[in-house]
Amino acid sequence: MSHIRKNALALTAVAALLAACSNSRFVGNEEYGTDNQREMILRQTGGDPGASGLVVFGVDRSRQNQAAGGGGAGMTVNAFLWRATLDTLSFMPLASADPFGGVIITDWYTPPAAEGERFKATAYVTTRQLRSDGVRVQVFRQVNQRGAWVDAPTSAATNSELEDRVLARARELRSQSAGLR
Template identity: 55%
Template sequence: MMPRSRIAVLLLAAVALPLAGCSKGGERPKADLAASKVTTIGVNAYLWRASLDTLSFMPLVQTDSNGGVIVTDWYVNPQVPTERMKVTVSILDQDLRADAVRVAALREVSQGGQWVAAPVRAATVQKLEDIILTRARDLRRAAIAG
């Protein structure tokens, strides 16, 4: 007669081995590519990509994906050559959340050949944050669908 522990091991092996290969069509289970928490870089990858996409028309001075900081150079809109903007985006978390992105902007206007600091409307900064968040959500939805 076999000891109980050996019988238990054999039963476990008999049940577990056939189930070990079970998955869709013999494929390995796939990782959730659309997880809201992404750790391959220091910050949320969807927010990072969305920020770069949103600011792609502006020249970049600094990008740090581990620290989550994007700094643009001064950008002059060809339609308003007497005004220029500089933007800094900070991604504060690894999760895709509304409070995980912060935008700061500087604005200057040309007066007599000199650039002079001018106020930035709060709505401008809020609009940039909204655009980044919307784009990040779109990227995540596309990853889920794909």
Template identity: 55%
Template structure:
């Protein structure tokens, strides 16, 4: 490619300052279009659930995320487990993994929780919770069994919070 001679450019393009001024109005449009990524164009017209902070699914109900999990269960799990540090949370896949949490009252044990939202419906079988516990023995953390009611108590709290969110949002599905 041969360079373009400055004399062949229009008058506005000969000055670097004028070129910058000519390009400035286009930059925000380019920046915003780059943010669109691989979004589904239909998702831009979907209503937004302002209480849950998630988009409603394109295929239907008020309590679905686009990825196919129940938004109330998702938000209920986030709210219930918020006292623990999150290692990861995938709203599309419906998976929440916490990092190890050591209760302030106990220096010799720690807990980790995995919560899975399995369905679009707000049902108890759409939620699976796994709780892991370790005790410190010497300088090592050793896996130990969790009390029998711990997992069911956390599951019950998540379900109760999800139902409360649905009721607060005015949906009686």
């Protein structure tokens, strides 16, 4: 058998093996809504930062990982900061969230009182410890000028205020979790 045939056969076998191992499923329409997406993320990350985290291969490693900073199994960010960030930004529609990378991106949000402007936020949870420098929030603003959305500056104080709210909520969640034990 030639080397080309052997390589092609090996490639086909690997592709078939990977296809058999895939965990594909159809996504229902109800999973696309913002609230449902947020709830799915909270379920994946344990929902309650003081409760069990992610279950990996049927093994709940939450007690081991809580001692290492409150994260669930496999989480690389602090669960209290993660949940607090989701809670703090919950008034904005959620575009995406990566609990392993610690990135939360919201979709554009138009406050009811300001119809000519909209806001979007990106939050980064950067540590496994509950620290004041463990979260960074960046808010983006656009204003409507003659039917077109144009980028506009935001105050640095806005970013700081959101970060302070996240930290306060994270401390509250940690206190609640400590009271349950």
